[in-house]
Amino acid sequence: MPTLKDAVDDFLAQKRIAVVGVSRSSSQAANLVYRGLRGGNYDVFAVNPNADEVEGDTCYHELKSIPGGVDAVVIATTPEVAETVVGDCAEQGISRVWMHRSFGGGSVSEKAVDFCRDNDITVIAGGCPKMFLPKADFGHRCMRWILNVTGGLPKEA
Numbered sequence: 001m002p003t004l005k006d007a008v009d010d011f012l013a014q015k016r017i018a019v020v021g022v023s024r025s026s027s028q029a030a031n032l033v034y035r036g037l038r039g040g041n042y043d044v045f046a047v048n049p050n051a052d053e054v055e056g057d058t059c060y061h062e063l064k065s066i067p068g069g070v071d072a073v074v075i076a077t078t079p080e081v082a083e084t085v086v087g088d089c090a091e092q093g094i095s096r097v098w099m100h101r102s103f104g105g106g107s108v109s110e111k112a113v114d115f116c117r118d119n120d121i122t123v124i125a126g127g128c129p130k131m132f133l134p135k136a137d138f139g140h141r142c143m144r145w146i147l148n149v150t151g152g153l154p155k156e157a
Contacts, residue, residue, distance in 0.1 A: 007157030014071035030076030072096035079109035
């Protein structure tokens with residue numbers, strides 16, 4: 001298994017990233033991740049089966065409906081939904097998944113993590129992509145430090 005650093009570097013080197021779990025409520029964690037990636041050098045795609053538009057952008061109902069596909073997926077949903085999403089990733093040939101989690105359970109499901117590992121999908125099970133962006137805000141830099149010190153970040157993917 002790759003180290004967390006190697007997995008994060010590889011994930012953030014991708015250009016086409018889907019964020020599953022975005023909401024019409026802009027204060028949700030998925031929306032914060034979506035905006036953070038959209039502000040970088042990424043083609044970011046919002047995914048929510050119940051929305052046609054999020055944050056003024058087209059929202060796709062499922063991963064397979066994104067034209068041209070994606071290279072990586074951030075999952076910011078319930079753990080139960082994450083289990084379905086990783087199956088969709090395998091079907092679409094997506095080999096990089098990040099399950100969002102800061103403090104608390106977040107999107108991480110051990111069943112989904114095991115599925116990823118059994119299907120050659122590199123999975124980052126915890127943390128937030130915004131904590132590792134080159135221009136991470138102060139709050140996310142602090143969260144990264146706290147989670148690292150308390151063991152809240154995985155050591156490997």
